[in-house]
Structures are given as structure tokens and as C-alpha cells.
Amino acid sequence: MVAAELISDIIPPVKPTDTVEKVNLLLEEFRVSELPVVDEDLFLGLIAEDDLIEITDEDRTVDTLSILKAQTFVRENQHVYDVVRMFSAQQLSILPVLDQKSNYLGLININSLNNYFASLTAANEPGAIIVLEMNNRDNSLAQMAQIVESDKAQILSSYTRSFADSTRLEVTLKINKKDISAIQASFIRYDYTIKAVFNQAQVDDDSMNRYELLMNFINL
Secondary structure: OEHHHHOEOOOOOEOOOOEHHHHHHHHHHHOOOEEEEEEOOEEEEEEEHHHHOOOOOOOOEHHHOOOOEOOOOEEOOOEHHHHHHHHHHHOOOEEEEEOOOOEEEEEEEHHHHHHHHHHHOOOOOOOEEEEEEEEHHHOOHHHHHHHHHOOOOOEEEEEEEEOOOOOEEEEEEEEOOOOOHHHHHHHHHOOOEEEEEEOOOOOOHHHHHHHHHHHHHHOO
16 A cells, blocks of 8 residues: 555645644644645645744744744655654654655545554454464464464464564464464464464353363473
């Protein structure tokens, strides 16, 4: 996915002739910390709530201010990871999107980005989450998928987390099955370290007892 696909038209841009009072009202109405300033299709910069705090004359127009952040934007064809990086680096609530001629196309709201990642990670889909810990040389999604699919389940999403000055990885898998006790046993049998399991279905006492007996047998 690229930046243009995340554009929302709910929040309007600010005009250079708008007053500081109007900007503050828009910031409050849409509950954002920044707004783009646009003259027709030309992006002039980003105006931030924090930069308006010391301006006491709310009748001043935006074009009389020298506080616009002109370089805070992404291009329409930049990958969503670039969008995430910009949001994180600049601590933004919205991010303007420009075309290749620097015309303003719209903005990305942090809520739209959150919704996209909820979809990307299958967060709203039923199932269980298992977190594995391993050395980076053992990171084989093909083998992990084979283990999951052997129990007639599928990996809905996966992502890795690395650690500075370490070869250790965390791999998080979202699986389209709530009871993954058999899958857990398979991962342990293949020498994977299970760091955590979430959203696992509750099973009856007899099933849990059998699972614990199996774990004890494997650990002998």
C-alpha cells in the first residue's frame, strides 16, 4: 500500500487567509495537533497547535506567521512504511500527501493508519496469537507455516521484532484458530521457544490435563 491509498478527506486544510482563531477551532473540532496550510493546490506547510500557544492575537492570519513546517509531508507513491516512519519521527497526528509536482492531494489521519494496521495484522479476526523466540538464523516462516497448517490452521499475519546487539528475534503469529494447544506442542517439538500465547480458547479440564501431560512427556 502507498500513501495515496490512505488519504482521508474528512479534515479540511487551512487557507493562508484563515485566522489563528479559526485554526484553533479546527484543531479542537477534529482533535488533531496539526493542520496543513494550502493555497489552492499548493502546500505551504504544516501548522502545529503547540506553535500557536504564544500567539495572543487570534485575528492574525496564517500568512503572517513564520512557523510553518514546509518539509513535513510524504509523496503519494511512498510506501506505508515511510508514512509510519514519518508519523513516528515527527510525532504527528496527521500527515499531508503531495503529488510529484508538490500539489496537495489530502492528508492521512493517524486513525486511518491505525485502521490499516488493524487490517494488516488481522487484529479484528478471531483466533489466537503466539509469540515465538528464536535465533535470527532459525527464522523460517515456511517451517512455521508448515507447523501451523499441519493442524488444519493458517497464519493470518506475522511480524518480527529484533533486539539491538543481539541475534535474538521475536516472531508473532496470528492464527485463525482459538484452540492452538496442538500447535503449541508442535512448536515445542521442533525446539521453538514459546514466549507468550494470547486469545487461546478455554478448553475443558480433561483436555487441559491431557495437554499438560503431553508437555511433561515432551520435556522428559
